[in-house]
Every structure is written in structure tokens, then in C-alpha cells.
Amino acid sequence: xxxxxxxxxxxxxxxxxxxxxxxxxxxxxxxxxxxxxxxxxxxxxxxxxxxxxxxxxxxxxxxxxxxxxxxxxxxxxxxxxxxxxxxxxxxxxxxxxxxxxxxxxxxxxxxxxxxxxxxxxxxxxxxxxxxxxxxxxx
Amino acid sequence: xxxxxxxxxxxxxxxxxxxxxxxxxxxxxxxxxxxxxxxxxxxxxxxxxxxxxxxxxxxxxxxxxxxxxxxxxxxxxxxxxxxxxxxxxxxxxxxxxxxxxxxxxxxxxxxxxxxxxxxxxxxxxxxxxxxxxxxxxxxxxxxxxxxxxxxxxxxxxxxxxxxxxxxxxxxxxxxxxxxxxxxxxxxxxxxxxxxxxxxxxxxxxxxxxxxxxxxxxxxxxxxxxxxxxxxxxxxxxxxxxxxxxxxxxxxxxxxxxxxxxxxxxxxxxxxxxxxxxxxxxxxxxxxxxxxxxxxxxxxxxxxxxxxxxxxxxxxxxxxxxxxxxxxxxxxxxxxxxxxxxxxxxxxxxxxxxxxxxxxxxxxxxxxxxxxxxxxxxxxxxxxxxxxxxxxxxxxxxxxxxxxxxxxxxx
Numbered sequence: 226x227x228x229x230x231x232x233x234x235x236x237x238x239x240x241x242x243x244x245x246x247x248x249x250x251x252x253x254x255x256x257x258x259x260x261x262x263x264x265x266x267x268x269x270x271x272x273x274x275x276x277x278x279x280x281x282x283x284x285x286x287x288x289x290x291x292x293x294x295x296x297x298x299x300x301x302x303x304x305x306x307x308x309x310x311x312x313x314x315x316x317x318x319x320x321x322x323x324x325x326x327x328x329x330x331x332x333x334x335x336x337x338x339x340x341x342x343x344x345x346x347x348x349x350x351x352x353x354x355x356x357x358x359x360x361x362x363x
Numbered sequence: 364x365x366x367x368x369x370x371x372x373x374x375x376x377x378x379x380x381x382x383x384x385x386x387x388x389x390x391x392x393x394x395x396x397x398x399x400x401x402x403x404x405x406x407x408x409x410x411x412x413x414x415x416x417x418x419x420x421x422x423x424x425x426x427x428x429x430x431x432x433x434x435x436x437x438x439x440x441x442x443x444x445x446x447x448x449x450x451x452x453x454x455x456x457x458x459x460x461x462x463x464x465x466x467x468x469x470x471x472x473x474x475x476x477x478x479x480x481x482x483x484x485x486x487x488x489x490x491x492x493x494x495x496x497x498x499x500x501x502x503x504x505x506x507x508x509x510x511x512x513x514x515x516x517x518x519x520x521x522x523x524x525x526x527x528x529x530x531x532x533x534x535x536x537x538x539x540x541x542x543x544x545x546x547x548x549x550x551x552x553x554x555x556x557x558x559x560x561x562x563x564x565x566x567x568x569x570x571x572x573x574x575x576x577x578x579x580x581x582x583x584x585x586x587x588x589x590x591x592x593x594x595x596x597x598x599x600x601x602x603x604x605x606x607x608x609x610x611x612x613x614x615x616x617x618x619x620x621x622x623x624x625x626x627x628x629x630x631x632x633x634x635x636x637x638x639x640x641x642x643x644x645x646x647x648x649x650x651x652x653x654x655x656x657x658x659x660x661x662x663x664x665x666x667x668x669x670x671x672x673x674x675x676x677x678x679x680x681x682x683x684x685x686x687x688x689x690x691x692x693x694x695x696x697x698x699x700x701x702x703x704x705x706x707x708x709x710x711x712x713x714x715x716x717x718x719x720x721x722x723x724x725x726x727x728x729x730x731x732x733x734x735x736x737x738x739x740x741x742x743x744x745x746x747x748x749x750x751x752x753x754x755x756x757x758x759x760x761x762x763x764x765x766x767x768x769x770x771x772x773x
Contacts, residue, residue: 255746255749265752268749285578288609290521291410291415292522294410294522297420297524300419302417313577313579321524323388324524
């Protein structure tokens with residue numbers, strides 16, 4: 226049986242994919258080169274890594290409102306994360322996920338940057354408020 | 364969420380597609396944050412720069428704007444955050460005709476909703492400041508934190524789609540800083556020394572922001588003997604929101620609301636001059652060739668424009684350095700009328716209208732102009748630009764001007 230973790234009901238469709246994890250925060254404007262599809266902020270723990278099609282697992286949101294539009298544009302250009310898992314987001318990430326149709330969940334019982342590991346195969350069901358870790362058994 | 368008859372009618376599409384999209388979007392966000400219902404807002408402030416919108420976002424706006432006028436017209440006064448292009452100066456900044464064309468399409472779409480093109484992030488200084496207790500839907504983090512804290516108004520961070528949705532429905536989900544419970548203080552700081560000028564106020568915002576690190580933290584800053592001015596709290600709040608995603612602070616004796624802690628008051632964390640000096644030193648680069656000096660983020664007030672003019676009087680910007688001053692259309696008009704623009708431009712600087720640097724294709728401008736080393740008195744700006752490939756220095760307005768004249772960081 227895969228490990229199933231519960232969270233607050235989220236936003237967007239149920240999806241599966243590969244986790245990219247860091248104990249760091251996130252803003253599409255502050256942290257990304259959205260033409261190359263990589264983290265571009267030198268001080269970010271994921272600097273140089275591609276975020277495209279990954280399930281990003283991060284701590285929280287940074288300041289700035291741009292992510293609310295940018296996720297939508299990134300989705301249209303198909304250089305968008307497949308889903309977002311956070312400890313707790315600000316309104317901008319929720320608004321951006323809702324507008325872009327990107328899966329987003331937060332508010333777990335533990336620290337998501339410890340619960341999940343880079344490379345984990347995850348299945349997210351935002352409506353149910355669950356994330357399955359497919360490569361780990363209970 | 365509990366919906367009224369009118370909200371159900373919007374959701375059913377009886378009031379047109381723009382309002383159906385808007386309330387469906389708001390319900391998705393509201394339910395995510397466990398909002399019980401909606402609250403009416405008196406105005407909306409829409410961030411919609413084309414760098415963020417992209418082609419897809421502009422097409423979305425155009426699609427909604429094609430609805431019949433009664434269906435697309437905003438229900439409350441709606442204004443805009445800075446644009447990405449000033450048509451008078453964009454070629455000098457290395458921006459392209461394609462960027463300008465996309466900008467014009469976005470403007471035409473926004474006008475179709477009857478949005479007022481104020482193009483400013485300092486609407487609380489220049490358009491119509493909200494009152495204590497007034498619910499608004501503001502779409503710039505600096506505007507939100509100033510309105511919530513200094514003025515006692517009530518807003519969450521409303522990104523562009525959500526602020527547009529609030530303008531179309533006249534309401535927003537009641538969660539976060541619309542609720543008394545969220546406005547209680549959670550962190551406590553005590554100043555041993557007050558900041559002396561705007562870059563230091565920004566540095567203080569950066570320090571507190573990094574220590575808070577969450578939208579849901581509400582810091583209290585104690586220890587101010589004298590009330591700072593509006594521009595000081597503008598820079599402080601903008602940096603606090605940028606570094607920490609914070610949307611509300613309390614400053615006893617200065618800000619609008621009485622400080623109430625969420626629990627037992629925590630021991631205060633001291634912040635002194637050494638902390639501010641150390642923060643500024645993180646961005647020091649003495650002797651570096653200086654490519655561009657930016658006064659923006661937030662846009663400049665009339666007093667700040669006058670200070671730039673005073674600092675540049677009788678001097679010439681180094682030929683290898685570009686100086687950009689960004690302000691709102693209203694302040695630009697006043698600066699033109701008072702000959703402040705002429706004095707600044709006589710020194711070789713550019714005064715841009717209705718834009719902000721980081722919302723204006725900063726990466727593409729850097730590539731087009733060969734810019735790498737940037738200097739500013741805005742802590743918010745140095746925080747944002749790291750991801751855009753700039754190496755940024757933070758210093759006082761006067762030191763920025765002295766450096767621009769010298770062509771290197773002083």
C-alpha cells in the first residue's frame with residue numbers, strides 16, 4: 226500500500242508526477258527564468274534546476290503578486306510545474322493555481338519539505354485533500 | 364461558501380460570462396481559504412503588466428472584454444498597477460515594438476471593462492486612500508500592506524485575475540485580512556535606532572520580513588519615538604511584503620489599529636543600527652562599474668522626485684550609466700508642471716511614467732543594454748532582481764546619484 230498523506234482540500238485537477246523538493250520559498254517572478262524553464266535566482270536552493278513538469282514541494286510563498294498571472298502564461302507555453310505542494314501558501318499562489326488550473330495543496334500535519342523527497346512519485350488529489358507517495362509502502 | 368441569490372445568479376451565468384468566470388474563480392479561492400461568504404469591496408486595484416500576463420493573459424482579457432458592455436463593465440471603481448511600457452521612452456530602455464504592441468492590446472482590453480488606467484502602485488498616496496475598516500481588493504503587495512497597516516483598511520494580496528474578478532463582482536471572499544482574527548499580532552520587534560533615510564527603512568522592512576517569512580505573520584514594531592513619513596512607511600512596507608510576504612504590520616502610535624496579540628505577547632526581538640548596516644552591506648560593491656541606477660519600486664512620490672532633482676542639479680550622469688526614475692502619471696504630470704522633470708532630464712536621467720522597473724521586462728532590458736550592476740535606494744527592488752540576473756546594490760538616494768555621476772558604485 227502506498228503512503229497516503231492528508232492535507233487541506235486544494236485546487237485544480239488530480240495529477241501524478243515526480244517531486245522536486247527544497248526547504249525554500251517560491252515566486253514565479255523572483256525565482257524563475259520563465260523562458261528557459263529553470264530556477265534562476267542564484268540564492269535559491271533549486272538554482273539551475275528545471276521546474277517543468279515537476280511537482281514542486283516547497284515551504285511557502287514569497288512576496289509579489291505576479292505569480293497569479295504567470296502560472297497561467299507558463300501553462301499556456303507548457304513550461305509549468307505539474308503541481309505545487311507547500312506547507313502554507315499566500316493568496317497569490319492559490320489565486321494563480323485556480324486561474325491556471327494547476328494542482329495545489331498545502332496544510333499537512335508535518336513539514337512537506339521533510340515528508341517528501343526529490344524523485345518521489347506522487348499522486349495528488351486536491352479535491353480529496355490527499356497525496357500518495359507511490360514509491361513508498363506503508 | 365454561503366452565496367446570496369445574486370451570487371448564485373452570477374455563478375449560473377445570468378449576469379454574463381465575465382461575472383460567471385469572476386465569481387467561479389473567487390469561490391475556488393475562497394473555499395481554499397475556508398471563507399464563509401463574500402464581503403463587498405469599495406475599489407479594486409489590478410496588477411496586469413504584460414510581462415506577467417504574457418500572450419495568454421492578454422488573450423484571456425480580450426476574450427472577456429468581448430462580452431456585451433453591460434456584462435463586462437466593472438461594478439466598483441477599478442484602477443491599475445504600473446504598466447510594463449511607457450510609450451514615450453520604451454525604445455531608449457531597449458524594449459521592443461512587440462512588447463509595445465502587446466501592451467496596447469492589454470490597455471484596450473482593460474479599458475473595455477471601464478478600468479481606470481491609473482498605472483500606479485502608490486494609489487494610496489495619489490488616487491484615493493481607503494479609510495479604516497474599508498474593505499478593498501488591492502493588487503500590489505506594497506499597496507496592500509500600506510492600506511492594511513497605515514490606513515487600517517482591509518485587503519488580502521489580490522493578484523491580477525482576482526482583483527479583476529473583484530471589480531466585476533464588487534466583492535471578494537471573506538478570509539485573511541478581512542477578518543479581525545487574522546489581524547492580531549504574532550511577532551514583536553523593538554527598534555534601538557530608527558532608520559535615517561528611505562533605503563534604511565527598506566532595509567528594516569527586509570530584516571523584519573526575513574524573520575517573519577510568511578503571509579500569515581503580523582509583526583509589531585515598537586520603539587519609534589517620532590512618527591516617520593508616508594514615504595518611509597511606503598519603503599518599509601514594500602520591503603516587508605517583498606522579503607516576507609507580509610501583508611500587515613502594527614507600529615503603536617503610528618499605524619491605524621490598536622495592537623492586539625494573538626496570544627501572550629512574545630519577548631521583543633531587538634533591531635539596532637548594526638543590523639541595518641549589516642543588511643545594507645550585503646549589497647555593497649564599492650568600485651564596481653555601474654550600469655544602471657533605478658529609483659522605483661515603489662513609484663516615487665512628488666517629494667521623492669524633488670529629492671532626485673535636488674541631488675542631480677548642476678551635474679551630469681556618467682555616459683556609461685543610465686538613470687531611470689519611475690513614477691505615476693499623476694506625479695509625472697505634476698513633476699513636468701513644476702519643472703522637476705526638466706531638471707532631472709537635464710542631468711541625463713530618464714523620467715518614466717506609469718511603469719515600474721521590475722514590471723518592465725527587466726531581464727530583456729538587461730540583455731538589450733548590457734546591464735548587470737544596478738544601484739537603487741529600494742530594498743524591494745534589490746530583492747526582486749536577483750532572479751533577473753542583476754547584481755544589485757542598495758544605498759541612499761544621494762549615494763546612488765553620486766555613483767551615477769561617477770559611473771561606478773561609491
